[in-house]
Amino acid sequence: KAGVTQTPRYLIKTRGQQVTLSCSPISGHRSVSWYQQTPGQGLQFLFEYFSETQRNKGNFPGRFSGRQFSNSRSEMNVSTLELGDSALYLCASSLRLAGGSYNEQFFGPGTRLTVL
Amino acid sequence: SQKIEQNSEALNIQEGKTATLTCNYTNYSPAYLQWYRQDPGRGPVFLLLIRENEKEKRKERLKVTFDTTLKQSLFHITASQPADSATYLCALGRLNYGGSQGNLIFGKGTKLSVKP
Numbered sequence: 001k002a003g004v005t006q007t008p009r010y011l012i013k014t015r016g017q018q019v020t021l022s023c024s025p026i027s028g029h030r031s032v033s034w035y036q037q038t039p040g041q042g043l044q045f046l047f048e049y050f051s052e053t054q055r056n057k058g059n060f061p062g063r064f065s066g067r068q069f070s071n072s073r074s075e076m077n078v079s080t081l082e083l084g085d086s087a088l089y090l091c092a093s094s095l096r097l098a099g100g101s102y103n104e105q106f107f108g109p110g111t112r113l114t115v116l
Numbered sequence: 117s118q119k120i121e122q123n124s125e126a127l128n129i130q131e132g133k134t135a136t137l138t139c140n141y142t143n144y145s146p147a148y149l150q151w152y153r154q155d156p157g158r159g160p161v162f163l164l165l166i167r168e169n170e171k172e173k174r175k176e177r178l179k180v181t182f183d184t185t186l187k188q189s190l191f192h193i194t195a196s197q198p199a200d201s202a203t204y205l206c207a208l209g210r211l212n213y214g215g216s217q218g219n220l221i222f223g224k225g226t227k228l229s230v231k232p
Contacts, residue, residue, distance in 0.1 A: 004159070033218065042225065043160075043205065045218030056218050090159050102148050102167065102209070105220065107159030 002027065004093050004108035012114045018079040021111045025072050025093030031055075032074040033105065034066060037088040046089075049074050078113075086115045118144045122206060122223040130231055135193040137226045139206035142187060144221070146208035149182055149189050154203045154225065163204075164191075196230045203227045 005024045013019050025032050034046040045058040049068035066076040072093075078085055092105035123138035139149070148167045152160035166173045166182045166189070173180045179192040193200050203225040210219055 033220075035222075043222035045220070048218060058218060092159070102165055102211075104150065104162040104165060106162070107152075109157070109159050112157075 004091060004106050006091050006108035006111050008111060010112045013081050014116050015081055017081050020075055020077045021089055023074045023091030023108060026106055029093035029095050030072050031094045032068055033092045034076050035090045037090055081115045083115050086113060088112050120208060120221055120223040122226045124226055126227045128229045129196055131197060133196055135196045135228055137191040137204050139189040139223055141208055144208055147211045148209045150207045151180055151191050152205040154205060160205055198230045198232050201228055201230050
């Protein structure tokens, strides 16, 4: 079974631009969560989608948004990029709703975003 | 506020010894706890899950303990090998939705280096 895939793997953008990251979960997984990872803050939760609906949202500004499609693939968008948005963005999929049971999450390799 | 601490940012041990990593938390009542391994440039990989009513879990050379009174989990790697060198993350999980941290809250990780 193929793992979680994320595209692109690397991105370089400048301040003020916007970016869209893509995540394809493991086949059959309906929950997709997004995390931002930085050396200082570690892994921080962005949001979770299940059945095309956002179920949970982290403490990030409205510049961070996402969506999920009917095939469970998910995208996240960051508008008006700031230098502090430079990070590794990780997507994780799980079979069931994250809060519904004892789920392990399967992470993708991440997208390394650098904002100049 | 809720807080998760992994005892040290880095741990260096000799091959063959047992590595012990600590995860402490405050102001939180997790339903379960997970441990992940993360290699440079890659997403975390799930290792073990232990529920709040379990004291200990084992998987091959790995052992996890969970003490809800002390609010602490210990993660042991016995007979450690250089290939075990990686960053290990603990994550606290809950079953009910709500809050901006999502259902999995991650520690910042401990970087383990096993020297031959």
